[in-house]
Amino acid sequence: MQQSVEPLFASFQCKTLSLPNRFVMSPMTRNFSPGGVPGDNVASYYTRRAQAKTGLIITEGIGVDHPSAIGHGTMGEENIPVLHGDAALEGWRKVVDKVHKAGGKIIPQLWHMGGVRQEGTPPHPEAKSMRPDDMSEDEIADIIAAFARSAANAKATGFDGVALHGGHGYLIDSFLWKETNSRDDAWGGDIKRRTRFACELVKAICAEVGPDFPILFRLSQWKLQDYDARLAETPDELAIISAALVEAGVDIFDVSTRVFSAPAFAGSDMGLAGWVRQLSGKPTMTVGGIGFDKELAASFAEPTRAIDNLEEVVRRFAAGEYDLVALGRALLMDPEWVLKARAGEPFRPFDLSAYGRLD
Numbered sequence: 001m002q003q004s005v006e007p008l009f010a011s012f013q014c015k016t017l018s019l020p021n022r023f024v025m026s027p028m029t030r031n032f033s034p035g036g037v038p039g040d041n042v043a044s045y046y047t048r049r050a051q052a053k054t055g056l057i058i059t060e061g062i063g064v065d066h067p068s069a070i071g072h073g074t075m076g077e078e079n080i081p082v083l084h085g086d087a088a089l090e091g092w093r094k095v096v097d098k099v100h101k102a103g104g105k106i107i108p109q110l111w112h113m114g115g116v117r118q119e120g121t122p123p124h125p126e127a128k129s130m131r132p133d134d135m136s137e138d139e140i141a142d143i144i145a146a147f148a149r150s151a152a153n154a155k156a157t158g159f160d161g162v163a164l165h166g167g168h169g170y171l172i173d174s175f176l177w178k179e180t181n182s183r184d185d186a187w188g189g190d191i192k193r194r195t196r197f198a199c200e201l202v203k204a205i206c207a208e209v210g211p212d213f214p215i216l217f218r219l220s221q222w223k224l225q226d227y228d229a230r231l232a233e234t235p236d237e238l239a240i241i242s243a244a245l246v247e248a249g250v251d252i253f254d255v256s257t258r259v260f261s262a263p264a265f266a267g268s269d270m271g272l273a274g275w276v277r278q279l280s281g282k283p284t285m286t287v288g289g290i291g292f293d294k295e296l297a298a299s300f301a302e303p304t305r306a307i308d309n310l311e312e313v314v315r316r317f318a319a320g321e322y323d324l325v326a327l328g329r330a331l332l333m334d335p336e337w338v339l340k341a342r343a344g345e346p347f348r349p350f351d352l353s354a355y356g357r358l359d
Contacts, residue, residue, distance in 0.1 A: 050104025061111030114171030167220030274321030291330030
């Protein structure tokens, strides 16, 4: 083992979730589940990463049990998996069983696209796309219940926890962000009231899965519709958001940034994951640009090189900025990335065509 990466191979424990190292596969939409049902190809895809010692796998976004949850979006999403219905649940049981047999741990990311979903698109073209300002009390209650049902299904299916997509401009995030939530009732207004939807949703999940089932929450500044957006303008605003989510029951924050080392606020070089960890007191996971010289959006348009930037990853880890290190494109391109990092071997080059395959 290279001495420089040794700290990232320490074990990690959160409630019933026990990991052999700090490396996590970040959720990435894959579009390989026709009818919402993951097949053997999906099971093999995740199992390959588990066999190669990725400590935790977080699945692609999975549509919750509500007609408006998924459809076509800004990235042309289709064939998105769901976590309800006999066929989908049986498909996910096979995925979970194979990952577990390979020695891995796996958590589903529960997803509602909100207003990013295009109206009139399958699998439920009749369903309206949900935006905070247009939602009734009954619609809010229905979607909270849908998340809770899906979380219960995750536990029953054998997953090791549950993750919530609370970033990137999707439904949960759109309640948190002032630009997409202009309600003046209990679900909007000041920054604390804008956390209510996320918090009630987390509480409902806790009631379904019990106190020992870990809950992860993805948080981001940037949105699909605005890469320069800021959910929190100051550490004080971030403290309000993170404290409310912790009180509701969040155990781990998945802090999504486009570049993991980018300073979050003026006057400090600490990244967003570090601020969330410091303000919330909870474990955090960093993600964004690890293993490549370009961030995600730029890599679609510009030549991108695989690089070893683990020294900076380890430096910030040792400084206490985060507890877990998530890899997206790196593990998409190279299932054995974690093994290679440990052995000091070169990584596979960036390959844009990998987005169209399930290797």
